[in-house]
Amino acid sequence: MPKPYPEEFRQDVVRVARNRGPGVTVEQVAADFGVHAMTLWKWMRRADIDDGTKPGTTSQDNAELREARRRIKLLEQENEVLRRALPVAGASAGKGIYPLVKELAAGGVPVTVTCRVLKLARQPYYRWLDRPVTTAVLEEAYRANALFDAHREDPEFGYRFLADEARDAGAVMADRTAWRICRDNSWWSVFGKKRGSIKKAGPPVHDDLAEGLHGVRLTPACAGRTRGSARQCPRCPAHPRLRGEETVGGKHWRRNNGSPPPARGGPNAPATSS
Structure with a gap:
């Protein structure tokens, strides 16, 4: 796309075209300055509107209107970011925030706007975008798969025996890590106590009689x-x-x-x- 002509150059060409002598056409003036005749006619029409000799919207009004439209669009994008970020509030960046930034970017919201509203740095996001699955997440998945295979083969084992089976399979982890993974996935031993949200009713309340x-x-x-x-x-x-x-x-x-x-x-x- 060619660069626009400077404003000073436009004003000089319009002034020369207005003060041209008899017998000199606008096309000749445009050819002398190396611009198209239709372009010069547009510049002259715009100058007449700005001077108030012809009805229309001035250049200043057009600039203010463009700025207002840009600001309205920016506010709409910020509201969209806040609306979409409300369900994932409190989630980790790699699991909830960065995928949201990617979805908003695909929907037309710039990454700069999203990161500014959510107070995020752009460089970590681009690093996540280059490698969404981190080494820690991948290693956690391998450990969970090893524990699940051991639990499926021996459902009566507790997390310590499951950790031993996983270590024998090549997934090195501590017993505490095995307990956390089993807790998050509700992998309990069949010999353990029943775990549920419904508790047994307690004794009746004293009637104070x-x-x-x-x-x-x-x-x-x-x-x-x-x-x-x-x-x-x-x-x-x-x-x-x-x-x-x-x-x-x-x-x-x-x-x-x-x-x-x-x-x-x-x-x-x-x-x-x-």
Whole structure:
């Protein structure tokens, strides 16, 4: 693509074409300056619009419009990057972020924009693009394959025996590494305990009920504590409005029926003669 003419050169050619003498045509002026006649006519029309002699959009308005369109396109690309990056937030660069950058680049979003929005360096991305599968990931896959083969042949083995079988097959690893791979893939021994998300139900919740000394079923009326065991709770906010209540075992109790109240002083109170 040829380079555009400088702005100063255009203005000089337009000025000469406007001030040409009688009998001199625009084609002659264009030939003298080495430009096409149609190009000179366009320059003159644009100069008339900029000067206000003809209606139309000026060069300054066109530049502002192009800048606004460029900015809008850039904002749309940034919003697309943020929208697509939300599901892979927190993932490692090689597993989630770099493939996303590649997909966005194929969709028309420049790598520069994506890396700037996600705060990534471009050089590591290009290194990953040249070699997507790293040595560590490949070695991890070989170890997982060796452990899976051993687990399929001997499902009763634990991770230590599986690690021994994998090392015999050529996949060198520590026992801790074998445990991590087996845990991530849920490869458990058939003799181990059942592992699942559903847990056994625990014991029933205590209903916080008590039996009175006279066989009366009592319910807690308030949670106020008392020092003695034979007086009503003085700190209960509903104390003036409650009737037929006693403090048994340090709690404020209300009788559920019309039975006589329990003996004051609790179970350790001395018996009274009738």
